[in-house]
């Protein structure tokens with residue numbers, strides 16, 4: 001009974017699936033999906049390798065400081081970093097006084113202690129990075145109707161995060177003539193910017209890094225556009241996962257201990273089972 | 286259960302004697318996982334995965350309970366509270382990664398455990414109840430995993446919840462009210478998040494309860510083994526302790542090594558980047574995909590692309606969406622009927638030439654392909670490929686398995702586990718035919734055993 005019912009149910013689903021399959025094949029044969037500008041011209045990010053990559057990688061603090069400088073001087077005009085507090089910057093090698101000074105350089109929302117009116121005050125080490133816009137409407141109004149996303153988790157929130165940020169920042173270019181020839185309707189709209197690494201090829205962010213020396217590095221590194229893009233990508237890897245170094249540092253002893261314990265477990269298993277797998281032991285029984 | 290030769294529990298100290306009279310817990314342990322539980326001596330490493338599943342459950346409960354102390358089940362702050370755990374809670378990143386990857390590890394382990402059962406016919410008599418309880422556990426795990434994924438309230442959390450609860454809206458008439466009742470609103474929001482949190486906290490303990498029943502049911506017939514031949518005599522078994530405690534200890538070491546490699550060195554490899562974007566009801570992700578362990582079923586769901594209509598009319602008998610939902614649930618629920626669909630008296634796939642071919646060249650590739658397509662965008666060629674694979678999936682369990690078990694001529698089985706391990710068994714030479722005829726477990730002997 002179960003088997004007859006089973007076969008009937010099976011035949012029903014197989015039939016319904018065959019109908020779907022048949023229609024799908026028919027549609028694909030008569031009306032193949034046309035290519036789109038995105039499907040032809042979208043590019044995978046260019047690989048960016050950083051000191052923090054790999055199981056043995058560690059953050060390069062000097063690079064993180066440079067990246068922070070790029071964020072502070074360029075990106076923070078539009079992008080928030082709401083999950084990061086100034087105190088966290090100590091992990092980049094700044095001391096307490098430097099952190100306090102950095103915090104003071106930002107105006108954060110506050111209250112007038114006498115009147116209770118909303119105002120701003122210089123930041124404290126315990127404050128989080130402030131938002132550049134009061135709200136999304138203000139952000140849209142200033143950015144071609146797009147809200148600049150928070151950057152705290154950006155490198156974890158995109159496929160190949162660090163390479164993506166790096167490629168996006170260095171990928172702005174004029175729209176290729178070949179694209180316009182193949183897809184005349186896909187012209188980049190005014191106020192958007194062509195970038196083959198962005199999923200739909202046109203984004204509302206104007207190229208933020210445009211000129212060599214846009215940021216004056218204090219450690220003597222030459223601030224080329226490529227270098228600044230790498231540094232800020234490295235910094236955003238840190239903001240997305242400040243505990244990355246600690247995680248890997250913890251991981252090795254854990255794996256070492258487990259390996260040791262596993263070898264011991266294997267040896268005792270071998271010892272206990274000796275003779276159980278073959279005729280040697282049968283005579284003893 | 287016990288075999289007559291199982292070692293008896295003898296309390297050795299006055300305290301243990303006292304304890305044994307008041308609460309015989311040590312006696313229970315002795316018989317459950319101690320020297321008092323005789324187990325086939327020929328179990329392969331595939332039999333480690335039940336214990337590993339138990340370890341995963343413990344890991345999930347321990348890490349989960351502590352995470353719950355820091356998590357805020359409120360739509361306005363759930364995402365940030367998760368990041369607070371990652372950044373500010375002492376070892377919070379470890380707890381969260383251990384829990385997220387623990388869920389994946391749990392499913393890897395349980396899938397191996399299930400496929401072990403499928404190949405070695407562990408679902409057959411006398412172990413149907415173990416299997417049925419196992420399927421209940423699996424369903425509860427799917428529900429728990431789904432609700433857990435909603436909690437961090439990222440983009441995939443939100444849209445996953447929306448798509449999966451949306452499945453209920455395919456049910457005629459009551460569907461939409463049912464979906465709204467489940468969510469406590471028209472779309473996932475605070476009400477849904479709160480109840481999902483409550484249930485996600487509760488269900489693992491329900492699972493723990495069903496696991497106890499599962500293991501209780503296991504102890505009645507005892508474990509099966511790679512030959513599928515039933516235990517006949519003492520030389521077929523070894524006591525669980527020390528033999529299988531040692532073997533499980535080694536297996537646990539290997540498991541923890543792989544698991545910790547993920548937790549510490551690639552904790553986001555199995556996750557989706559979109560879940561690091563806070564939930565936004567106004568922005569639909571390009572591809573909504575659930576966690577990898579649901580992919581095969583998600584592929585089946587999406588494989589139904591056309592309605593069933595009455596030929597030459599436009600009257601829809603069953604809409605495509607409802608077909609997909611029915612098929613997805615059937616794909617899991619058919620597991621409940623397996624013991625009665627596969628009627629071959631031979632358990633182990635080793636001795637079933639036809640079954641073995643369908644298993645390795647049909648079922649395994651089919652499930653892997655479905656899994657791959659379920660994670661891919663809902664576009665061609667993935668939809669067509671999943672349609673072919675889904676046809677095979679249903680055909681395998683509902684048509685091929687019942688038919689094969691009627692027509693197949695199994696290979697000869699070893700007389701006993703002892704013979705399978707040692708190459709000979711003194712008793713086998715005495716009277717194999719008589720033994721075959723009188724053994725209480727005739728199912729362990731192939732009917733095609735040459736005379």
Ligand code: HEM
Pocket residue numbers: 331332333334335336338339340342395398399402405407408412415416418419420421422423492496499500503507508509510620
């Ligand atoms: C929380 C999840 C689970 C736990 C903790 C668990 C635990 C166990 C343990 C400890 C064993 C004995 C050792 C072994 O044979 O590996 C076992 C056996 C078994 N389990 Fe599970 N299990 C779980 C889920 C499942 C599921 C989902 C199924 C199937 C749908 C299942 C089916 C079976 C069967 C059929 C056996 C007997 C195998 C044999 O003797 O050949 N279990 N389980």
